[in-house]
Amino acid sequence: MKLNKGEVTRQNILETAQKDFAELGYEAARLEAIGEAIGIKRAAIFYYFRSKKELYGDVFAHIHESLIRHSKERLAGADDPWEKLMLLVDGWVDYMVAHPTAARLILRNCANAAHPEDYSPTFSGSALQMMRDIISEGVASGRFAENSSMHLVNLLSGSILHYVCNPEQLGDERPYRPEDPAEVANFKLVLRRTARAIVDLQ
Amino acid sequence: MKLNKGEVTRQNILETAQKDFAELGYEAARLEAIGEAIGIKRAAIFYYFRSKKELYGDVFAHIHESLIRHSKERLAGADDPWEKLMLLVDGWVDYMVAHPTAARLILRNCANAAHPEDYSPTFSGSALQMMRDIISEGVASGRFAENSSMHLVNLLSGSILHYVCNPEQLGDERPYRPEDPAEVANFKLVLRRTARAIVDLQ
Structure with a gap:
């Protein structure tokens, strides 16, 4: 599918904005700088996005559409809930390793949860729902224990973000590159x- | 220990700044608003902290001193590495549940890892080092498996932050209050x- 010039510009704005929002945060990111990076004026951004707020929302929508598409591809053909859960987890690791900016932006959004202005739980709702559905399926079929499934979603999704964003936090003695295939396999x-x-089941 | 008036003001600045940095991020937080909330002028803040940057660093130092003190109290008298690891994990859960603003600020700092201006790995280094030391001790004594201990630090510390900051991400069907004692026990x-x-050992 070939994109026309307007669609290319829109994609460029989304990708540059994703990077700037991820690195600087919503408030500190500047539309001037985003426009400058791709050679258009600030005002031209408003041809594609009505406001900074709308651009921010569309950046998340863009990430989540691509994450969901990637996840569905990974799950295609799988039937067993445990196999599906592992395919989904591996798929998310691979996606976030390939898109560290997305991981950083989602982590930033998690920190915004108490601040409704800059946060919407619907951003990640549909991706997390995929995992919840698989766990529910495993519980319903008697394969999975019931009691802790909700925290499992938190544990898996949260730790994938930290794996990608925070190799530094593990200290100088044992730095790692999140994209190193051996490290990915270990994680x-x-x-x-x-x-x-x-x-x-215990 | 009774604080004098200057020390009380300094504490008040630190606590209000912690809340504002956590809710708004470093850039968007305003010294005017911090001063206003405790009834002093913006300029008076500079009597205690040379710059916004220094205030930000001191907020993290304040959190980590208190977290380390709390962690050492929990570990007092314990000897076995597994027992120590569990005491530390439970201690961190309790600390973050009691200080959700600190959890939010640390999560925000994690997202800043690629942006050295607003990030310092030394902020959380000493707390994470406590966990690393316990795991190393378990590995050295042959009690713990060696291969994945570094990711365990990431997994445990990251998920504690998400537990406190993101009950929303689990969806409408199963909201929880992070401070609910039954939920804390489950987590x-x-x-x-x-x-x-x-x-x-596998």
Whole structure:
């Protein structure tokens, strides 16, 4: 599908805005700078997005559409709830490793949860709903333990964001590159063990 | 220990600044508003803190001193690495539940990791080092598996922040109050099972 010039500009604005919102936060990101980075004037941005607020919302919508599309591709053909849960978790790790800016922006949005101006729970609702649905399916079929499934969603999704955003927090003695394939494999194993420990019937 | 008037003002600035930085982010927080909230002028803040930047750093130092003090109290007398790890995890859950503003600010700082202007890994270094030391001790004594201990630090610390900051992300069907004692107990059990699954020798 070839995009026309207007669609290309819109995509460029979304991608530059994603980077600036992720690095600087909503307030500090400047539409002037976003326009400048792609060679258009600030005013031209308003041809595509009515306001900074709308642009911010559309950046999230753009990330989540792409994450959901990627997740559905990974799950295609799978049937067993445990297999589906692992495919989804691995898919999210791969997506966030490939899109660290998206991870950073979502993490920033998590910190905004008490501040409704800059936050909407609907941003990540549909992606998290996919995981909740798989867990519910496992519980309904008697395969998964029921009691802690809600915290499992938090644990898995939150730790994937931290894996990508915070290699520094592990200290100088053991830095890692989140995109290193060996590290990705190691981290996926940790998540697999975690999920197993929580969903297993005790 | 009774604080004198200057010390009380300094504490008030730190606490109000913590709240504003957590809710609004570094850039959007305003020294005028912080001063106004405690009845002093913006200029008076500079009597205690040389700059907004220094105030921001001191807010983090204040949180981490109090978290480390709290953590050391919890660990007092414990000897076994598994017991120490669980005391530390439970202590961090309790601390963050009691100080949701601190959790939010730390989460915001995690999102800033790529943006050295607003981020310093040293902010949380000493607290995370406590956990790393306990895990190293468990590995050295042959009690804990070695391979994944670094990701365990990420998993436990990150998920505690998300537990406190993001009950909304779990959707309308199952909201929870992070400070609900039954929910805290449930979440601690999830973390205990997670840690067990990762540190156990396979």
